Amino acid sequence: MRLKGAILLIFLWYLVSAITELPHPHEVAETFFILLFNSEPVLGKTLVQHAAASLLRVLTASLLAFSIAIPLGIVSALNRTLAEVVTPMVEALRPIPPLAWIPLAYVIFAPLPNTVQVSQIFIVFVGAFFPCFVSVFDYSRNVPEELLEMARVFKAPERLILRDVVLPHSLQGVLSGIRIGLGVGWMSIIAAEMIATSGEGLGYFILVMYEVGGRTAEIVAGMAMIGVIGYLMNTLLLKAERLVMPWR
Amino acid sequence: MALTVEGLKKSYGNLKVLDGVTFSVEEGEFVCLIGESGCGKTTILKIIAGLERPDEGRVDFKGVNRMGFVFQDDRLLPWKTVYGNIQFALKAMGVEDGDVVRRIIDFVGLKGFENYYPKQLSGGMRQRVGIARALAVNPDLLLMDEPFASLDARTRERMQEELLRIVGGKAVVFVTHSIDEAVYLADKVVVLSQRPSRVVRFIEIDIEKPRDRNSDEFIEKRREIYTALQASSG
Numbered sequence: 479m480r481l482k483g484a485i486l487l488i489f490l491w492y493l494v495s496a497i498t499e500l501p502h503p504h505e506v507a508e509t510f511f512i513l514l515f516n517s518e519p520v521l522g523k524t525l526v527q528h529a530a531a532s533l534l535r536v537l538t539a540s541l542l543a544f545s546i547a548i549p550l551g552i553v554s555a556l557n558r559t560l561a562e563v564v565t566p567m568v569e570a571l572r573p574i575p576p577l578a579w580i581p582l583a584y585v586i587f588a589p590l591p592n593t594v595q596v597s598q599i600f601i602v603f604v605g606a607f608f609p610c611f612v613s614v615f616d617y618s619r620n621v622p623e624e625l626l627e628m629a630r631v632f633k634a635p636e637r638l639i640l641r642d643v644v645l646p647h648s649l650q651g652v653l654s655g656i657r658i659g660l661g662v663g664w665m666s667i668i669a670a671e672m673i674a675t676s677g678e679g680l681g682y683f684i685l686v687m688y689e690v691g692g693r694t695a696e697i698v699a700g701m702a703m704i705g706v707i708g709y710l711m712n713t714l715l716l717k718a719e720r721l722v723m724p725w726r
Numbered sequence: 727m728a729l730t731v732e733g734l735k736k737s738y739g740n741l742k743v744l745d746g747v748t749f750s751v752e753e754g755e756f757v758c759l760i761g762e763s764g765c766g767k768t769t770i771l772k773i774i775a776g777l778e779r780p781d782e783g784r785v786d787f788k789g790v791n792r793m794g795f796v797f798q799d800d801r802l803l804p805w806k807t808v809y810g811n812i813q814f815a816l817k818a819m820g821v822e823d824g825d826v827v828r829r830i831i832d833f834v835g836l837k838g839f840e841n842y843y844p845k846q847l848s849g850g851m852r853q854r855v856g857i858a859r860a861l862a863v864n865p866d867l868l869l870m871d872e873p874f875a876s877l878d879a880r881t882r883e884r885m886q887e888e889l890l891r892i893v894g895g896k897a898v899v900f901v902t903h904s905i906d907e908a909v910y911l912a913d914k915v916v917v918l919s920q921r922p923s924r925v926v927r928f929i930e931i932d933i934e935k936p937r938d939r940n941s942d943e944f945i946e947k948r949r950e951i952y953t954a955l956q957a958s959s960g
Contacts, residue, residue, distance in 0.1 A: 628801040631775055632863070634818035642814055646805040725805045725843040 501695040510699040520690055523678055525703050531678040532667050533707065535595075539602035540656075540663045547607050547659070548652055551614025556644070561619075568611060576605035576666040580673050598670040605666035610655035617651025618644065649723060657715040664708050680704050727788050728753045728867055728897040729774070734783035736769055743769050745922035746783070751867070753789065754895040758908040760951065761918030762959065767901040770923075771795075771869050774899065787867070790897075792819070794860030796870040800852040802844040808855050809840040815862045826862060834858040834892060850881040857892065868893060870900045874907070883939075886910050890935055905955070909947045910937055917951060919958040926958040 488503050495502045501509075513525045521528075554561045583597040590596050621644050629639045671681025680700050687696040720726070729751040736744040743766040751757045759767050772778040774785055775795055794815075802811045812827050831837055834854050844852055853873055860868060874882045886907060902908055908915045915929040929950055933943050 624797075624799065624801050625803065627777065628795075628797065629814075629818070631777060631795040632815050632818040632859075634814070635820075638814075638817055642806070642817070643803065646803070649805075723805070725845065 499692075499694055501698055505695045506698045506702065509695040510702055513696070513699055518683070518687075518696065521678065521683060521686055523683075525680075525683075525699065528678055528680045528683045528700070529703050529707055531676075532664075532671065532680045535598055535679070536602055536606075536660065536663045536667045539599040539667075540606040540660050542599070543603045543606035543659060543663070544610055544656055547611040547655065548614050551611045551651070551655070552618045552645075552648055555615050555618030555648070556640075561615075565615075568608065572608045572612070576601050576662070577669045579604050580670055584674060594674045594676055597674070598667060598676070601670040602663040602666045606659035606663035609662055610659035613655035613658060614648060614651045617654075618648040621647045650726075653715070653719045653722060657712065657719070660711055660715065661708065664704075664711065668704055727751070728755070728790055729788070729899070730786040731770070731774065732784050732786070734770065734773060734780045734785075736766070736773070736778070736780050742922035744780070744783075745924050747918070747923055747925055748783075749916045749925055749928070751897050751899060752913075754897055756890075756893070756898045756900065756911055756913045758912035758915045759899065759901045759918060760903060760905065760908045760915055760955070761923060762920055762955070763903055765918050765921050766923040767903075767918065768798075768871050771871050771899065771901055775869055790866040792863050792865045792867075794863055794865035794868045796853075796856050796860045796868070796873045798872040798875055800844065800849075800856045802852060802855055802859075804844055807841050807843055808836055808847070808858075811844070811855055812859045812862050815859045819863055830858045830862050834861070835888070848881075849877055850885060853877065853885065857889070861892065866897065868896050868898045870898060872901050872903070875902075875904075882907075887936065905948050905951045906939065908951060909944055910939060915951055917954040917958065927954045929954065 491500070491503050494500050510525070515524050515526060517524050550564065554564045579601055580597070583600050584593060587593045587596045587600065625643055625647075626639065629643050634642075667679070668681035668684075671679040672685045676682040680703055684697050684700040687693045687700065727750055731750065732748050734744045734747040736742075747766075747770060749757070749759075759770060761767055769778065773780050775793060803814060806814060808831065809827055812830055813822070813824075816823060816826060828840075831840055834857060836851070836854055836858060839847065839851065844855070847855070856873065860870075874885050877885060890911065900908075900911060902911075909931060912931050915931060916925055917927045917929065918924070919926050929947065931947050933941070933947070937944055
């Protein structure tokens with residue numbers, strides 16, 4: 479089935495290429511594999527280097543986001559007072575797409591020497607934070623009542639309930655939160671890189687390829703790289719989930 | 727006397743569930759509470775376990791230091807293995823004794839399954855773990871809420887047979903709506919009316935265990951309970 483889908487996609491691609499400026503699949507494939515390890519002359523970097531640069535920004539910002547979102551999600555779920563303060567704030571900010579923060583971020587962080595980097599980290603942070611927080615919060619708050627009742631029947635002290643019942647249940651939320659957060663963060667970095675001179679990164683690469691004269695094969699090769707990495711991250715994290723939670 | 731339940735009354739809002747339930751459990755006695763679904767049997771167990779408070783009435787224990795509870799749904803922690811789930815009950819009372827856990831696992835026939843997660847087990851096996859967990863605290867009184875209701879008929883009968891061996895001489899309050907199950911297991915059957923629940927009759931079952939489900943005396947007891955239930959639902 480997968481193979482049939484891929485063949486159909488390539489067929490449709492050729493069809494669209496025939497009537498538009500879209501480069502043919504074989505042209506893109508050629509450019510993609512050449513640029514993977516050979517520097518593209520304008521920016522002097524390979525696709526792998528651009529991807530690594532983007533990935534590094536995403537990982538830095540996401541780690542920062544997760545290290546706040548995960549504990550905050552768990553603690554808010556357990557503490558009603560805190561939840562009443564935190565959830566309205568989250569609900570107010572969450573619907574604003576991370577991309578909408580880009581112009582403001584570049585203005586706010588302008589006084590800093592490394593405005594671009596800080597802004598990009600900030601935007602990915604916004605992208606990764608909210609889905610992660612929501613996932614952790616929801617799971618931690620919805621520990622099955624039957625299991626809590628069971629724990630009470632056995633007169634389990636609060637600390638044991640937290641450690642053996644609540645936290646393991648939250649783990650699912652933490653892991654999906656990380657996976658979804660990274661996904662959104664990855665999309666955000668590409669957009670953030672397109673706004674300012676970043677020097678490297680897949681988003682920046684695509685933008686420059688456009689600016690130097692619509693080099694469509696390079697542009698689509700960059701897009702393909704974005705897709706490949708997004709797919710790999712997701713698959714890897716799903717595998718990790720199965721490893722961390724063998725009971726599922 | 728291990729347990730005396732006296733005049734329990736309980737309402738949820740306008741819904742009157744218990745209307746003065748009284749019965750007692752002797753030391754080492756196996757008592758079945760039988761009644762139609764929704765008659766408040768589970769509520770009685772929850773009150774005994776201290777999970778709910780009655781509006782009126784009281785529960786007195788004598789020589790009961792610890793209770794074990796077996797739920798209708800297994801209520802195992804999905805992220806813990808068979809071993810971990812049984813150990814949880816011990817940790818809850820502040821003990822971490824691996825020997826006890828292993829002994830109980832042997833005792834209920836779960837040897838070789840220590841490292842299995844609940845989702846890898848059949849319904850019967852999961853209930854076994856639930857029973858093992860309840861036994862791990864070495865309870866003086868075992869409360870069981872329709873533990874075999876979701877099992878297929880054959881597994882259910884086998885579990886009943888094993889249960890009698892496993893609980894030995896412990897006092898048990900066992901909730902069921904199966905007449906056959908009550909006659910097979912109980913020393914005394916408490917027949918409850920429809921909601922709001924009252925005790926309609928006590929029926930002693932003095933047939934020697936293990937019982938033959940097809941013997942005349944077994945069938946006679948079954949008929950007796952059936953008649954009492956019929957009369958109560960009028």
